Amino acid sequence: MDLRITTLIENNPDKDNLLLSEHGLSLYLEIDKIKVLFDTGKSGDFIKNAEKLKINLNDLDYVILSHGHYDHSGGFKSLVENTNKSFDLIVGNGFFNKKYKLLEEDKYKFNGNSFDEKFIDKNNISIRYVNNDLFKITKDIIFFSNFEKNTDFEMINKKFYIKKDNQYVKDDFLDEIVLAVKHEKGLIVVLGCSHIGVVNILKTIIKRTNMPIYAVIGGSHLIEADELRLNNTIEFFKENNIKLLALSHCTGENAIKKFQYEFGNNFIYNNTGNVIEII
Template sequence: MKFKITTLIENNPDDNLKLYNEHGLSLYLEINDIRILFDTGQSGDFVKNAELLNIDLLNLDYVFLSHGHYDHSGGFRAFVDKVKVSYKLIIGKKFFNSKYKCAEGRSYKYNGNSFDEKFVNENNISIKYIEEDMFNINKEIMVFSNFRRSNEFELINKKFKVKQKEGYCQDDFSDEIVLGVKTDKGFVIIVGCSHIGIVNILDTIMERTNMQIYGVVGGTHLVEADEARLNATLSFFKEKNIQVLGLSHCTGEKAIEEIGHQFGKKFIYNNTGNVISLNV
């Protein structure tokens, strides 16, 4: 299988300081003949980086948006305005929930998408809402949602809210979707932020598919993990013998440092411009 992951934008700068970076995530996936854009960062600068990296965004088959937070979907409007191409948009069933973040003094700051369903329809974009637990794109590529909570150490941060008619309620991130690529060595899982918990996500996928997890690429939201949660998560990675950990974004500096220390060559610091080529 030909499987290549290029990080178009991420919080941290590229090694040569020639690309744009920002708090956000966007990945370009080449899986045999399928081309996928996974998340769009917050500003649309990932499009400029794609040009600098000689990546042609005109050949996309799918655009996946992992959840409705600005740092993963904010660049989509700019992308649509700049790149006129036919593809299928894949999002979770509650992607257009009105998302907010609780700030100091009980104020609420908008934290969601830069566009709505009307914008998608006006631009004649084909859309698939993921309601199923598992949805097959093809024999190798799957989408997962509706993750089961299997532990007590991964708690959803209470500062994330959804605005409803009666007020603000806790965001349960039921819009979050994850991409899985089936290989001879097991699943490679592509995640956006893992708000529901990376262990919950991986546990659910293994339970549903009865397959080993070979690699994880993306954000794990360990930036807010205390020592107990971090230790439990890394123990899980070891117990499940995960061989590739291409992590960054919301994983956080402390967790990145500890994962690098404990996992050595299995860990890949997936900053802006990084390329992961998997021999699977």
């Protein structure tokens, strides 16, 4: 299998400063002949970057939205308005919940999607909801949800909420889904934001597949991690002999510096325009 992953947009610019960047994430995957868009950033700027990179978004087979936060789904409307919409959309169960972030006492900011299920219906988009522990679209492309929470050092940020019946309740991120590609070298795991905890996610995947993880790509949400959590995460990566870490977006500068020191050439900051090829 040949696998090529291009970061269409991310928080940091490309080295030549030719592409647009923003607080968000969008990855384009070519898995043999299958074309997958994983997240759409917070705006439609990833589309302009795709054009500059000679990537045709009219050829998409699947669009994956990892969870219902604006910085991962905000560009979806622009995608629909600027392509032929021939793809299947895959989201987690609860993706359309109204998500908010607590700014200060009793003050909440909307943090969710810029579209709803009516928009999906109006544009005749084929949508699939992932609510199984493990869901395959091919024998080699797998989605995971319902992650087990069995670490004592990973906590969901308490500032994230869902609004239900005019009440704000803590968001447990049951809508979060993760993509994995089976490769002869091991699993290639693609993350959106890892709100559940990156170690919780990876432990769950290993348990369900009984396969080693070769690479972890995407957002790890370690931006708020203390030293205990960072050290335990690093230890987990080492114990499981993960060969490639290509992290970015919500990983945070402190974690990035530690990963660069601990993993050397096995760590890549996966910024806008970066291309990863696994053959």
